[in-house]
Amino acid sequence: MREAAKRLGYRPNAIARGLKTGRSGLIAMILPADVDRSAQELVFELLVGLSSALSKKGFRFLLHAADSANDVIKAYQDLYRGAGVDGFIVIEPQRSDPRICFLLEGNIPHIVHGKDPAQVHPFVDVDNYQLAYRLTEALVMAGHKRIAFLNGLETRSFAEARAAGYRDALAAANISPRSHFHSFGAQTPDRGHAALRQLMQADQAPTAVIAGNTMIARGIYNAAAELGLSIPGDLSVLAHDDDLSRYPAAGFTPALGGSRSPLANAWQRLADALAGHFSEDDRAAQNYLLEVTYHLDSGSIAGPRDDQA
Template identity: 30%
Template sequence: MVEVKSESKRHKGVGKISGRQRVTMHDIARVAGCSQATVSLVLNNNESVKISEQTRERVFEAAKSLGYRRAARPTPSVSEKSSFINGPIAFVVDNLAASPESVNAFDGVMQAVKSTGNLVLLAETQNDPDLEPKTLQHFLDQGVAAIVYACVFTREVEVPQILQECNTPVFLLNCFSENLRFPAVIPSDIAGGHTATNALINTGHTRIATITGEPFMQCASGRTVGYRNALASADLPYCEELVVEGNWLPSSGYSATQTLMALPNPPTAIFCQNDRMAVGCYEALKEMGKSIPNDVSVIGYDDDEIARHMSPPLTSMNLASRAMGRWVVEQLFHGPMGENRRHPLTKLECEMVERDSIAPPRMAKPPG
């Protein structure tokens, strides 16, 4: 995968983009303190909307500080033209509105094809067994160059028969098939859960709780495995009482936090396995008169837009949705293909975005 390293800078109230990750307009918006739509208008020199010079300068400064580089559309030579894919790319997702991850993955595809000139067509099937095959057949009849088959929740899928029988390249995004016949990419949730928990351990916490998602979902089970692995690596005990099941909604984060803080020996840090549950966690802690992070540190997951607007701004794991979209396009244009070959399942690491919701526990000294 072709990536651009972003600078690891800390921006007050916004956070630090850690590790190796291609800089996107979403990153620039987070640093500049504006919407992604504003960043797009500014960087594309679109003057149809009046934007203040101050905002424009802030966007340009954020883009410069993060090392953003706009990909120029290549002009292929005659010998190179055969390597370009003709026709639109179809992005077919089960549910677009359930969470921002699907939108972000689609945005990643859109960003990646800016340098190729391909169009991207979008359709939502809502897991409808009648609508899905009709949608796929429509795109195949239109002669699309490739189909991206995406799921809102990471899981193993049975690839529709129509895609198994077609000659059009098919890519699985946030899902995978048992036979690994199709190139597939998912987030590395085990590594993400480990990184989130380890950040709390490195700050000095030893009594760390987690509020999980629904356990039948692969992302929740993976993040919990990562949580347990991090504790084991630090030689910290795993305590069942510190693991409370949620359902991804703020209300479950609220009630789970009440349960955790009512323990005789409550945690000093809480790993919420998505940002929406972290919102409920914040509310519960504040109602108890607890200070974040002085009394209790909190880390989230997904790096939703709300994370940077919370008080204090929430440290969170940036789900690799856009990176998965870019990966698909990279594979389409440059990856190995073959109808009968097995494709290794690709797992993309989630990066931590550091903000102000983590601090050493009271009466504890920072490591080192």
């Protein structure tokens, strides 16, 4: 019977199933009011990817935008208690995130795209510490000592982990960190553009830059061109690539190197993990670290010039 249903593309009626199980099959995600502008760029990809992945598991997806930071917890309460939402997907977690705390205390099914280091919760993530360490280490091994890092928002836990990886990689090479070489902020082209122009005004300008994502890298490339800087002749650039449709690493000249973990890989894992809350299959509910690949021999990295050493 199951094979026949599969061939015919049959899916259980959500209302009928809800009457039997007491669940609505509705999964919600609430966008925080202070969502990073780079995350706003991802909303369409996120909607399509998550909706498709959840649909394959028999769920429906609801996106809700909170009016302000103070309304976020109330929004969770209203959707769970009043709108019949079965569970939640949380994005852009912070340390001691009150959203995660509320969901844990209420024993409400949820999965976090990212990891709050102060709480034990279900998550799908990449190893952000290792990611930043590897990119910094690659530039050090190429001979760079003046390495800048344009990180994400300081309040985000992924940016905290990446900052630690960057610092530790410098320390392992006995390179003293320069405070103005590491900055937090929105992961957008405008940020990358403005930050590089400011960095290059210093007497001891960086010879290499790590970008938190390819949107920042696009701004770096544009600013470098305006300043007459050659990549990688004057400046090496590495970035983390989420495989964003509007900012593909393959669209950079020279080819952009760094780390890569497509966000599309996260969607199905998030759906699988959340489905584990309603399944007897414990494996589905396990935390998951996504694979990260590294491309560190690209055209965007070279050793510093002799006069830059």
